Amino acid sequence: MDLVVLGGIVALFFGLSQITSEWRHPLNDTAPIDLSLSALPKYALFSFARGWIAYFFSFVFTVFVASWAFYDPRAHRYILPALDILQSIPVLGFLPGLTLTLVALFPHSNAGLELACVLAIFTGQVWNMVFSYYDSLRGTPGDFRMLGKLYNLNWWQRFWRLELPFGAQGLLYNSMVSMAAGWFFLSVCEAPPPINGVSLRVPGLGSYIQAATDSGDTRAKIFGMIAMGIVIIVVDRLIWWPLVVWSRKFKLDDFGGSRAPRNPIQLWLARSLAVQAIGTAWNALANKILGPAIPPSAATSLVEPGAPLPERSRVGRTVYAVFVWALIGLLTWGCYSLVALLRSVKLGDWEEIIADTGFSFLRVLAAVLIGTIWTVPLGVWIGLNPKLSNRLQPFIQFAASFPSPMLYPWLVAVILFVHGTLQTGAVLLILFGTQWYILFNVAASAAAIPNDIISCAAILRLSGWTRWSKFLIPAILPGLVTGWITAAGGAWNATIVSEIVQIGSTTYKATGLGAYITNASNANNFSKLTAAVIVMAVVVVAINRVLWKRLQNLANDRCRFMT
Amino acid sequence: METSSPKPLIELKHVSHEYFVTQSENDLVLSDINLTVSEHETVVLLGPSGCGKSTLERIMAGLITPTRGEVYYKGKLLIGVSPGVSMVFQNFALFPWLTVRGNVLLPVGHLPAEEQQARLEKVLQTVGLGAYEYAYPRELSGGMKQRVGIARALIAEPEVLAMDEPFSALDVLTAETLRNEIGRLLADPNHPLRTMVMVTHNIVEAVYFATRIVVMASGPGRIDVIVPNSLPYPRDTDHPEFKKIVEQLHGILTHTTMPDTVPADTNKVVTTTTPDNRRRIAPVSLPYVNAAEVLGLMSLIGDEPQDLFDLAEKFGKEFGAVVRIVKAAELLGFVQTPGQDVQVTQLGRDLTNASTVDQKRIVREQLMKLKIFELLVRLIRVQENQCLPSEELIRELQAALPHEKPRPLFRTLLSWGRYAEIISLDQRRHVIRLYEAKGAGRTRLAAPLLPPAAPPAPPTDSPAPPPVPTEPSPSPGELPKS
Structure with missing residues (x-):
């Protein structure tokens, strides 16, 4: 072994x-x-x-x-x-x-x-x-x-x-x-x-x-x-x-x-001589590298009354100051060259970028919406069944970990099969990268609903829409919002790879900011690329500030179970 | 006991300490402390919670650098962590991922291995943990954990052992055992450790250990009295001399935390015409307790006068906490406190016998006599839409009572005001309104603002006219029955 x-x-x-x-x-x-x-x-x-x-x-x-x-x-x-x-x-x-x-x-x-x-x-x-x-x-x-x-x-x-x-x-x-x-x-x-x-x-x-x-x-x-x-x-x-x-x-x-839980593999690992030897060696090495803490001594922490206080070493401070100034300098230079670069972007380009942003925004919205509609009921169902959630958790994790761009060729084939275009089909591609986050977070927060509350809802015979609006949705809201934030962030990233997909010699395109970015980089047009990326960053940050952060505060303020 | 004059070990000179809260707000926890700890002395810092005794102990150890003043160790100025002090913490502070051995050896890692081993064996024997060398802290009971904490402090062979409420997190019986063991350690002339600084709020514990008891007062933290205690070790808690010192400390602490003069001042009405004036003549704060605690006290206390310390024992609460509740009850006129006794007043008896609705009414009437509630109601009234934002109240409280912590005071005020149906808080918008009862029976709360006709509490100085004119619309149900 x-x-x-x-x-x-x-x-x-x-x-x-x-x-x-x-x-x-x-x-x-x-x-x-x-x-x-x-x-x-x-x-x-x-x-x-x-x-x-x-x-x-x-x-x-x-x-x-x-x-x-x-x-x-x-x-x-x-x-x-x-x-x-x-x-x-x-x-x-x-x-x-x-x-x-x-x-x-x-x-x-x-x-x-x-x-x-x-x-x-x-x-x-x-x-x-x-x-x-x-x-x-x-x-x-x-x-x-x-x-x-x-x-x-x-x-x-x-x-x-x-x-x-x-x-x-x-x-x-x-x-x-x-x-x-x-x-x-x-x-x-x-x-x-x-x-x-x-x-x-x-x-x-x-x-x-x-x-x-x-x-x-x-x-x-x-x-x-x-x-x-x-x-x-x-x-x-x-x-x-x-x-x-x-x-x-x-x-x-x-x-x-x-x-x-002490399962056999853990016990085997704990008792394996090789692992033990590695552990001991590691400890010894770590102790040697870390060295013992030298307790404070009279020499370092006491001075004669009236004697001047020892001066602190200035080296660290100087290095720190140099580092900070270098950082500030770099930022300034970055801003300067950015402005210079953006000057060359024409008004027409800006208009196109803004219009494309609208398309991408709608796609992101649609992906998050569709993701929410099907994952929330499923996530709640999984979360409220502890057995099921233990069994399915690894699969959801796997699905979330699996890089969705590897699935794109298959998804595009499906879209073509139903005679769709990437214009709307890109939503599907985006969806596959992001829905898992919502599912994951909803299931986790549904599993964390205190049993007393679940019993209470059952005794009150909450059912149908009341059950969802007064009990389940508020109960999972903090998790749902976290899922949304992650999903929306991921969705914007995904637009860049899913609004333009090349399969073999055929290139499928949709109108959107993601495609614009990809096209700009393909054409080596650095100023257009920068402008588009900045617009996307600003949009994402703005949506975060205006929508998600507030929603998150609200959810955490009102819908959190005290433990 | 000591024949030669004791050498001073730790000296504090004009030590003050402030905690930084915000740019404009600092919290003064210690003010001008002068104290000397000499060799072979056990100094106990005794006081209610919040008097800064733990901070003072950490300053002595050099863990906190005071904002003003100097600390001397063996006659030299202390500029870092003290070289001769070890510390035992209330909640043990053991590393959960290290065994007992690992935890205890932490402070002596720089010594040669044989020396470490020798010290470890000795110190584990001393605290009775010989068989637990390779146990993890989570397997140990609270008492055993604190033994590890003590062993870890002793292994460095400190000149001063600092203990911060070392028995407070233990159950009564375990604490007793551990106390006896530490007492024996102190009594043993062969043990090198002879100097100790200990923080506690337990009077018996203080008398049990201390050669000097430093009684501290709060707001800001300062030394009130130092009581010497020369009883020989080991001490017997039933000895008459022991009990005498405990009694003496009872008296001092009562006086420190509950001066008889305070309640008389509270009913004095302060003329508040200009904002300047208001800031100078500060209203008295409410102790940080809630209505349920005071009502609980009232229903448990009975008609006979009771000793404050017996009450604390009876309720199984910390002395300082009980004092806060009694203070609040006194402020509202439900009890009187001659000396260290607590005596229910007529109003207090009425309160206990009243229905829930009447209880609220009585509390409301009493609260409205306090300056601080007058201030609160006035602040709401001057708002355009009668909605006072929470942050604004906090700011005002800070200006009116600069020595109080504004947020706890805010919460206390809110909890009383809401209980007594004087105000209501809209948590969605974080604004405070005057409470308006739903339904026909009641209207805007105005009656208590008028000087009530015949409340049992003694009306002191002539009440000033209410600063804000109020609609004279007391509904019949609101009028106090005489």
Whole structure:
């Protein structure tokens, strides 16, 4: 059994060497994709690695930015709103520009393309993780912070011994959500819409399926999707699930985690000599790296009365000031060049953009509406049946994680079969990327309705419309709004890939902002592209502020069950 | 007891501390504290909740830097965390993911392994946790957890042990056992730990441990009296000398938290012509309790005068909490408090015997005599649409009572006002209105604003005319029966 653990490690190293060699590969605009089955594991590994590299950056960014916002009250006032805006910006709109820039930066290797891909995934993953970690930093109990001070933990020890453990559960949950979002971006960025007439590609599952679609190889298409499914399941079962079990020990209340289910696999893991050895070695290593906390001593915390107070080191402050000014400078320069770029956009273009925004807005609205209509009854039904919800939860999670662009060729075939056009059919494509969030959140909040309330509704014989309007809809409203926000954000992103779909040599188009963005990048018209992306970002942020945030406050204010 | 003159260990000089609330609003928790803790002393900080005793202890440990004043440790100025102080927390603060061993070893990680092991064994023996080395905190009972907390504090071999309400989170019996053990530790001349600072609100606990008892008063936190206690260890709680000190502290605390002079002032009507004036002559605040608590007190207290501390014991509540309820009852004229006794007044008896509707009426009449409710009603009346936004009330309260916390006061005011049907709050718009009863029997509440004809409470100074003219439309049902 220990061989399994060992084998995994060996495989990891082998994979790493493969990936690094791929990165050093000279620039290959359109990587040839081998459609044979035997090549699939390699592509799966590439995609898998991209997702995790991006996750690594997300993690580092999360810890850094959330700590910054927490410890610097001045920065805090700017960082949180900035993150909120960044979170609602449609990342995919920036993808073409980003790719071009990075490819230009590394003209002789694949690194630029790869980096663009990783960055796109990163921006899809990172925001909710930052918010979650920031919340847990704020929620760390005061006594424990005092304890950290009493033992004189330095920032590094404080992070490992105090902050990360307390944040572990929230961070883990959000990591799972982030990873799911990451797969969506991965599927798009590996084979982005053609830029400047050139299709740039990096080898991976996303580009494999795209290539299979282009060449009409149905068998490869199906197997590519199966491979993607396997990757998702493997990540869920072999990485997240053990981590979730493990993270229960960081639960602060004494009673919640005490009866953690001890199933055979866990026991086997706990007793496996190899795992034990790794654990011990890890602890020893961690202790060595972290070092012991040196308790405060007379030398550091006492001074003779009348003696001058020791001066704090200025190095840190200087570095910080330089960093902040560099950031401000960068922002100023960015704004300046943005304005310069936007000047060249003609009035007619603006009009077209606004009109297209209207079309896309209607599609997003329709997708959210349709998603709500069918998922709310289903979600409530699932949520109110604990057995069912336990059994179906993994499937819903899987559906939410599965990158919908991989399904587009099939969906387009369905649309053509019923003699539809992409003009209305794009709603279906958008729907497939977003409805799961609503279902997921509705089911979760229906499952969280207190039993007393359910009994009360039953005794009052609430039924039909009264039951829905007075009981169920208010009860699930906080979850529903969260689902809507996530779904609508995802829907705007999805317009970029679903309003213009290329299958084989045929391109199906719909009028909309997403198609406009894709066309602009295809024509290498950078100013039009920027204008369109900015309009989309503004629209999304405005809708968030005017509609979703208020709805969320209202729902949380009125419809939350006290626990 | 000490033969040579005791060496001062911790000295506080003119220490004040403010908590930052908003740009304009700071909360003064400690004001000009001067205190010395000497070697081989057990100093207990005693006082009602909110008097800043925990903050003071953390300042002594160097965990909080005071906004003003200096802290000296062994004659030197303290600029960081104190090198010789360990701390035990009320809620244990054990890391749930570390075993007992891991938790206890935290402060000594920098020592060589053998030394760690030796100290660990010794300290686990001391607190009786020898068999629990590899247990996780969640498997332990509250008493056992606090033993781990104490072991973790002792393993660093501190010169001063700071304890913040160490027995408050434990059940009565467990707390008693643990108290005895700590008492034995203090009595043991061979144990290196001889200096302790402890925060508590329990008087018996204070007398049990302390060589000096620092009684603190709140609003802002300050030292009221320091009571020396030279009884020999181990102490017997039934000893007459012990009881004498407890009695003495009862008297002091009653006087500190419930001065006999306060209630007399409250009925004084303050002329409030200009806003300036209003700010200078502040209305008296309401203690942060709700109507149900006062009504509960009234129905449980009985006719005989009762000792305040017996009441606290009887209700199983913290002394400070009971004082707040009694204070509120006194403010409303339902009880009197000669010394540390609580005596029901005639009005109080009427209240207990009244129907629910009449109870509300009595409370309403009494509330309307308070300046703060007068202020509230006036604020609503001057609004154009008779709707007072919540934030505006909070602002006004802050201006009128700068030493009170505006939000808790706001909530208290609201809870009483709504109970007594003086005001109603529209949570959808966050505005406060005067309460108007539905149906024919009642109209706008106006009667209590007029000086009532014959309420039992003594009418003090001449009531000033109501600042805002009111419609004289008291419905018959509203008039108090004499």
